[in-house]
Amino acid sequence: MIKVVVPATSANCCIGFDCMGLAIDWVGTFTFLHSEKLQIEGCPEEYRTEENLVVQAFREVCDALGKELPTFHLKIDSTIPFARGLGSSATCIVAGLMGANAWFNDPLSKEDLLILATKMEGHPDNVAPALFGGACVSKQFGKKVVSRQLPIKEWGGVVIVPDIEVSTKKARTVLPKEVSFQDAKDQVANALLMEVALCQGDEFLLRECSVDHLHEPYRSSLIDSYDRIRTCCRDLELPLWISGSGSTMIVLSNESEKIDQCVSLLGDLETRRFHVAKKGAYVLYE
Known part of the structure; x- marks a missing residue:
């Protein structure tokens, strides 16, 4: 059983539009178990399909590694509100990427996963702090994505x-x-x-x-x-x-x-x- 824990995030930090974000100490927990068919629980019925963002992110890693998408049982336990500006989509993307990477014995680094996450999300301001924690400043340079944590005080x-x-x-x-x-x-x-x-x-x-x-x-x-x-x-x-x-x-x-x-x-x-x-x-x- 693989369990991925991802923090909520707050993007932009007022003046850092599309490039800066904070991780905050609420989490979503995503559990992946082997199963004979795809099963998803912990989300509305309409999201319990292969179009689920966690599953789409899992597939991104499979495609990057040249692997077939396996069947699994996904359990979602999250109190991060949807469509409220707290990184709910970034949380799902990072969970799917890290779950897939763990499934295949971690061939990709977090920096590799950041590139895939930014591709899916469109910008790195949420996915970077979800991956790395703290306050992150990030920018995409062509196909590369660079992110650095700021040495911030306790906030x-x-x-x-x-x-x-x-x-x-x-x-x-x-x-x-x-x-x-x-x-x-x-x-x-x-x-x-x-x-x-x-x-x-x-x-x-x-x-x-x-x-x-x-x-x-x-x-x-x-x-x-x-x-x-x-x-x-x-x-x-x-x-x-x-x-x-x-x-x-x-x-x-x-x-x-x-x-x-x-x-x-x-x-x-x-x-x-x-x-x-x-x-x-x-x-x-x-």
Whole structure:
């Protein structure tokens, strides 16, 4: 029996659009057992087919190795919400890739799997931290994908989950085709300062540089509670941004009293505490 444990992720980190992401300490667990036919449990009925994203990712490894897709029994145990900007698709992709790699005795490195994962996901911002943990900055160079972990301090916070799904596809339709030179210049400065803030544990700097010009001003219109959540966090001086394509929003802060106030003020919305997960996906053999 092969069990793959994959952390949830929060992509973009406000200013790192399509290139930066965090692993957070909620996990999905995916168990692969030998079976005479494909069986899937732990997901809605419509996903219990070969079109399941975990199975598709498993097939990617089979194709890369020149192997036939085996039959297996897949058990999914995950509390990561779907279409909320917490890397649910990346979790499934990484689980399928690592499960298949373990099935065939680990011929591929995590760097190899990152290339396959990026091919499936379209960008590395979610799949890299799911694989490696921590905060990752990644970029695709042709067929290569380069990802590096930042040596960040210990961070925690809270995610705020509005009761609305926002698909990545829909969230991309509202993005602009170009931005002003001034906005581009500010984005670069904010991105560089955020890396410093994360690595030095500087909450003031993190809050000041958490201003995005590429996606958040446009995607905010898709989240009904955005203005209310933004106002609450601004009043409490907490850094806040949209997680991935939304609808989840994330507060990254170690100021527990302020987070308690935030949770209390937004009491009608789902909130969940978290810590940044330093460990990425891993395999257990039982």
